[in-house]
Amino acid sequence: MQVNPECPLARYGEARHTVVMDLIARIQARETRAIARALTLVENGDATFLTALDAEYASLPHPERVGITGPPGSGKSTLTSTLISELRKQQKRVGVVAVDPSSPFSGGALLGDRLRMGEHTLDPDVFMRSMASRGRFGGLAIGSEDACEVLALGGFESIIVETVGVGQSEVDIARMADTTVVVLTPSAGDSVQALKAGIMEIADVVVINKADREGAERLEEDIKEGMELRPHPPAGTPMWQPPVVRTIATEGTGASELLAAITSHRAFLTSNRLLEGARLRRAExxxxxxxxxxxxxxxxxxxxxxxxxxxxxxxxxxxxxxxxxxxxxxxxxxxx
Ligand SMILES: Nc1nc2c(ncn2[C@@H]2O[C@H](COP(=O)(O)OP(=O)(O)OP(=O)(O)O)[C@@H](O)[C@H]2O)c(=O)[nH]1
Ligand SMILES: [Mg+2]
Structure with missing residues (x-):
């Protein structure tokens, strides 16, 4: 491939330029291995690749994005797996990024997620990846956003971003999603902690997972009480009332209700012309x-x-x- 000296990639040298352009073409051709390779480059903040990705920006599609956040072990990955099954019924290609702000290495998380999302690993229309923030200027939010762009370039129509709820990081990542799902469990303390951390403020849909356990009823009451304390939007702005969905992710129970709740939130955003505002805030x-x-x-x-x-x-x-x-x-x- 001839390098155009005007091209911003030219400064990285011909060989590297060719490799990266080839990678971009293979992502667009929906090659799983190319997408995996690209996400490693994103994770390492590879300047050549990121420059090439930026060059595709104007033509990037805008797939729907769902954020799934909640305390460690609340069942986010299991729930994501059930959500993937529902989305696959609609023939949507699904890309998943699980970001772990608490750990500098992603190996363990990756292994665990492979197990939990195992049934989808052979599906060429599902791509899953765990990411950590190592080696990057600017941290996780930037890397996750770049990862979403790679998935958009790879033609995924639905993108799910899973984050462990450990503070500001999940709030940052929630800003990247059109719809944010907060996952809580009936185990003691979850709801109080979530309310304290302000997670409820970012919830568009609240899931009570592990509804097979005792205490789902009380948790739902707590959540609804907490929701009343949410700040009201300015007068005249349409108000979304986050639905509370009960699920048993290990059995797939409640998955279709969860997808319905996500879909109706998206419809709310679209019909009230709020998607553009969300994208503007995301750009900012x-x-x-x-x-x-x-x-x-x-x-x-x-x-x-x-x-x-x-x-x-x-x-x-x-x-x-x-x-x-x-x-x-x-x-x-x-x-x-
Ligand atoms: N009883 C019960 N167990 C569940 C349910 N959903 C998930 N689990 C179990 O809870 C454990 C944690 O599930 P994960 O899906 O890994 O949770 P996670 O929130 O992704 O965990 P991290 O990513 O480590 O924060 C696993 O052992 C699951 O099998 C449920 O609805 N009921
Ligand atoms: Mg997980």
């Missing part, structure tokens, strides 16, 4: 994330920004400047 938070990551990289990588950063650190260390004043001065010197 992505720009903020990337600007932050870019800034960090610039400050650490070298050149003038790094020199100014080093000087600022010395000023703070000597006590001649407060950290805030040092940053203000730094931004001013960088014309920002």
């Amino acid at each position: 938070s992505r720009l903020v994330d990337l600007a932050g990551a870019g800034m960090l990289q610039a400050l650490k990588q070298g050149g003038r920004a790094k020199a100014l950063f080093q000087a600022a650190k010395q000023d703070v260390l000597r006590g001649t400047m407060s950290p805030r004043a040092a940053v203000t001065s730094l931004l001013k010197q960088l014309d920002l």
